[in-house]
Amino acid sequence: MQIAIVGAGECSPEEYEAAETAGYLIAGNHETLVCGGLGGVMEAACRGAKEAGGTTVGILPGTGGENPYLDVVIRSNLGHARNALVVGSADAVIAIGGKFGTLSEIALALKMKKAVFGVGTWKIEGVFPCATPEEAVLMAVRASRLSR
Amino acid sequence: MQIAIVGAGECSPEEYEAAETAGYLIAGNHETLVCGGLGGVMEAACRGAKEAGGTTVGILPGTGGENPYLDVVIRSNLGHARNALVVGSADAVIAIGGKFGTLSEIALALKMKKAVFGVGTWKIEGVFPCATPEEAVLMAVRASRLSR
Amino acid sequence: MQIAIVGAGECSPEEYEAAETAGYLIAGNHETLVCGGLGGVMEAACRGAKEAGGTTVGILPGTGGENPYLDVVIRSNLGHARNALVVGSADAVIAIGGKFGTLSEIALALKMKKAVFGVGTWKIEGVFPCATPEEAVLMAVRASRLSR
Amino acid sequence: MQIAIVGAGECSPEEYEAAETAGYLIAGNHETLVCGGLGGVMEAACRGAKEAGGTTVGILPGTGGENPYLDVVIRSNLGHARNALVVGSADAVIAIGGKFGTLSEIALALKMKKAVFGVGTWKIEGVFPCATPEEAVLMAVRASRLSR
Numbered sequence: 001m002q003i004a005i006v007g008a009g010e011c012s013p014e015e016y017e018a019a020e021t022a023g024y025l026i027a028g029n030h031e032t033l034v035c036g037g038l039g040g041v042m043e044a045a046c047r048g049a050k051e052a053g054g055t056t057v058g059i060l061p062g063t064g065g066e067n068p069y070l071d072v073v074i075r076s077n078l079g080h081a082r083n084a085l086v087v088g089s090a091d092a093v094i095a096i097g098g099k100f101g102t103l104s105e106i107a108l109a110l111k112m113k114k115a116v117f118g119v120g121t122w123k124i125e126g127v128f129p130c131a132t133p134e135e136a137v138l139m140a141v142r143a144s145r146l147s148r
Numbered sequence: 149m150q151i152a153i154v155g156a157g158e159c160s161p162e163e164y165e166a167a168e169t170a171g172y173l174i175a176g177n178h179e180t181l182v183c184g185g186l187g188g189v190m191e192a193a194c195r196g197a198k199e200a201g202g203t204t205v206g207i208l209p210g211t212g213g214e215n216p217y218l219d220v221v222i223r224s225n226l227g228h229a230r231n232a233l234v235v236g237s238a239d240a241v242i243a244i245g246g247k248f249g250t251l252s253e254i255a256l257a258l259k260m261k262k263a264v265f266g267v268g269t270w271k272i273e274g275v276f277p278c279a280t281p282e283e284a285v286l287m288a289v290r291a292s293r294l295s296r
Numbered sequence: 297m298q299i300a301i302v303g304a305g306e307c308s309p310e311e312y313e314a315a316e317t318a319g320y321l322i323a324g325n326h327e328t329l330v331c332g333g334l335g336g337v338m339e340a341a342c343r344g345a346k347e348a349g350g351t352t353v354g355i356l357p358g359t360g361g362e363n364p365y366l367d368v369v370i371r372s373n374l375g376h377a378r379n380a381l382v383v384g385s386a387d388a389v390i391a392i393g394g395k396f397g398t399l400s401e402i403a404l405a406l407k408m409k410k411a412v413f414g415v416g417t418w419k420i421e422g423v424f425p426c427a428t429p430e431e432a433v434l435m436a437v438r439a440s441r442l443s444r
Numbered sequence: 445m446q447i448a449i450v451g452a453g454e455c456s457p458e459e460y461e462a463a464e465t466a467g468y469l470i471a472g473n474h475e476t477l478v479c480g481g482l483g484g485v486m487e488a489a490c491r492g493a494k495e496a497g498g499t500t501v502g503i504l505p506g507t508g509g510e511n512p513y514l515d516v517v518i519r520s521n522l523g524h525a526r527n528a529l530v531v532g533s534a535d536a537v538i539a540i541g542g543k544f545g546t547l548s549e550i551a552l553a554l555k556m557k558k559a560v561f562g563v564g565t566w567k568i569e570g571v572f573p574c575a576t577p578e579e580a581v582l583m584a585v586r587a588s589r590l591s592r
Contacts, residue, residue, distance in 0.1 A: 002517065032516060055499075057516050063532065072476060072501050072516050073446065075533045079373035080236070080256055084229035088507065089519045100274070104255035108228055111248040126248070150369065180368060203351075205368050211384065220328060220353050220368050221298065223385045225523035236359065237371045376552055377528035384524070396555040396570070403548035404524055422544070 001144040002057070003137075004034040004090030006083075006105040007041025007098045007121075015097040018119050019044035020051075022094055022133035027054020029141045034089050036061065036082070037074070041096050043067035059085050084108050091144035094136045095121040115143035149292040150205070151285075152182040152238030154231075154253040155189025155246045155269075163245040166267050167192035168199075170242055170281035175202020177289045182237050184209065184230070185222070189244050191215035207233050232256050239292035242284045243269040263291035297440040298353070299433075300330040300386030302379075302401040303337025303394045303417075311393040314415050315340035316347075318390055318429035323350020325437045330385050332357065332378070333370070337392050339363035355381050380404050387440035390432045391417040411439035445588040446501070447581075448478040448534030450527075450549040451485025451542045451565075459541040462563050463488035464495075466538055466577035471498020473585045478533050480505065480526070481518070485540050487511035503529050528552050535588035538580045539565040559587035 003026050005019060023045035026033050033049040035042040037058020046056040046069035058070040061082045066073050076082040083101065087093050087109035093116045095106050102121060109116045110126045117136040118127040130136040151174050153167060171193035174181050181197040183190040185206020194204040194217035204219050209230045211223040224230040231249065235241050235257035241264045243254050250269060257264045258274045265284040266275040278284040299322050301315060319341035322329050329345040331338040333354020342352040342365035352367050357378045359371040372378040379397065383389050383405035389412045391402050398417060405412045406422045413432040414423040426432035447470050449463060467489035470477050477493040479486040481502020490500040490513035500515050505526045507519040520526040527545065531537050531553035537560045539550050546565060553560045554570045561580040562571040574580040 055515065057501075057518075059518065071499065073533065074501075074503065074518055074529060076529050077375035077532055078229065078377060078522075078529075079232065080259055081226065081229040081232035081374060083232070083256070084227065085518060085520050085522075088228070088521055089517065100255045100259040103272070104252050104259060107248045107252035107255055108231075111228055111252060124251070203367065205353075205370075207370065219351065221385065222353075222355065222370055222381060224381050225384055226374075226381075226525060227521035229522060233370060233372050233374075236373055237369065374525065375528065376532070376555055377522065377525040379528070379552070380523065380525035396551045399568070400548050400551035400555060403544045403551055404527075407524055407544040407548060420547070 001031045001091045002034045002089055003031050003140050003144055004086050004093045005041065005045040005096060006036065006086060006093060006102050007096040008102060009038045009040040009042065011040040011097050015041055015120065016044040018133040019096050020048035022096065022137050023048030024052045025134065025137040027052035029137065031141060031144065032057060034059070034086060036086050037066045037070060039067055041098070043069060046070055080104070087114060088112060090114060091147045092140040094119065094140050095127065097121055115140065115147070149179045149239045150182050150237055151179050151288050151292055152234050152241045153189065153193040153244060154184065154234060154241060154250050155244040156250060157186045157188040157190065159188040159245050163189055163268065164192040166281045167244050168196035170244065170285050171196030172200045173282065173285040175200035177285065179289060179292065180205060182207070182234060184234050185214045185218060187215055189246065191217060194218055228252070235262060236260060238262060239295045240265070240288040242267065242288050243275065245269055263288065263295070297327045297387045298330045298385055299327050299436050299440055300382050300389045301337065301341040301392060302332065302382060302389060302398050303392040304398060305334045305336040305338065307336040307393050311337055311416065312340040314429040315392050316344035318392065318433050319344030320348045321430065321433040323348035325433065327437060327440065328353060330355070330382060332382050333362045333366060335363055337394070339365065342366055376400070383410060384408060386410060387443045388413070388436040390415065390436050391423065393417055411436065411443070445475045445535045446478045446533055447475050447584050447588055448530050448537045449485065449489040449540060450480065450530060450537060450546050451540040452546060453482045453484040453486065455484040455541050459485055459564065460488040462577040463540050464492035466540065466581050467492030468496045469578065469581040471496035473581065475585060475588065476501060478503070478530060480530050481510045481514060483511055485542070487513060490514055524548070531558060532556060534558060535591045536584040538563065538584050539571065541565055559584065559591070
């Protein structure tokens, strides 16, 4: 199973911590973390996943700029179109904070009928709001296992 | 100048009429209409633009299913990733109605710092809400001319 | 019908002239010219098509750098992946000169079972070699009309 | 380091064996295998890599059809445009057999200035021909380590 964490390349310390916790727990549940491969929420999630010995995948919009916690780097060079690949490759999606890029990933995920869980992110009908990263991962893991 | 109209492939009669009017006025302003090339709001916009003798461009998600009012057909075969091309090719964007696909186009457009005007669509900070398609086209034409 | 001309962004005077002639004849046959939107062979083809009053479409790899003879500009921002869109949007393909980018477009076109006509380009089984741009356009127009 | 093996989804027993050997050796060299994720040469390479305990990544053209030897699955849904991602994500490329799809990957890799090694594949200037998969992997590993 693959779970995506989406969020901004620049984020608050609280968002960074939430993403790190989420990444840690995804790895602890033996699921692979997929993200956009850059900094901020993406880096934090990868860092957390690596602390728990997990596998991390980053789908970059360009060909560089990856964070140092990636096992697999997809150098898509697709620009913002790569957002569709991040969520399209996931069995469930967790959104943490974020602005317009994150909103596009939430919308693309919902369009693809993926389960989306939010932590302090856009309030969009269809996104299940979670109070903590722990809750978001618990639900995303369940959803990902039901999705196949 | 190229103006994109985004909206759902299935729409209400009111949305169809609004999109047809918007397409007509874009062509009347001698601007090229860009859209996703399918039915519903996309078809209505193209139909309106052709009634006014304009040029219409459809960027399909697959290789077929285009509406009959297209001058240029881009058979992208990129799936939902094509949404980034529709708004990326526009100097201004008008969103009419729509669900998650439209929301992704709005978000991608805002991420790319394009001006976005909405008619009965998602209320997202950064989208300028318009009461009528006439108002939306008036503002989108102005924005597109300021953008270059 | 849409015919693509593919070739390098830098080309010899002979290739430029061949592409300009091919673009002129495509427009004279009332078909739309699709290309990668940049300089060299792409620019020459568009220039020829505009001299004959035709319609030109450029699918850029980035968001800028377009030649001045384009009616419709698709700012794909997909990098080299845009090559698949150029040939995927064509009912027949003409290759003039070119290096590895052109070879990728020839290969992608053949993979998509498009008819490909070559003028002084890669000798690949499946590409029909033509002695002149006139011959290439004559055959591409026929092939494009048979393809639908 | 990531090495791509490209080749057809249907292949001869000799090609299958060569790809399996190449995949095995890539994993033995502690490099990650990237491929198009489908059957034939892609499956064989992944199978070999997993026999050696390596990591395998498949970038699918659609959203399904992956072979059973993949650790990471990128569901690109980009059609043939995904070929650019397979080679774009690699530090070196090995082509085994193959037809037009493989030719497009060779050409895209050369366009991106990646080192390309061929085993019984297209004879294209710029591709280094290798007699065996062992030789191809030896050279690709060296090239990938020099590339960063």
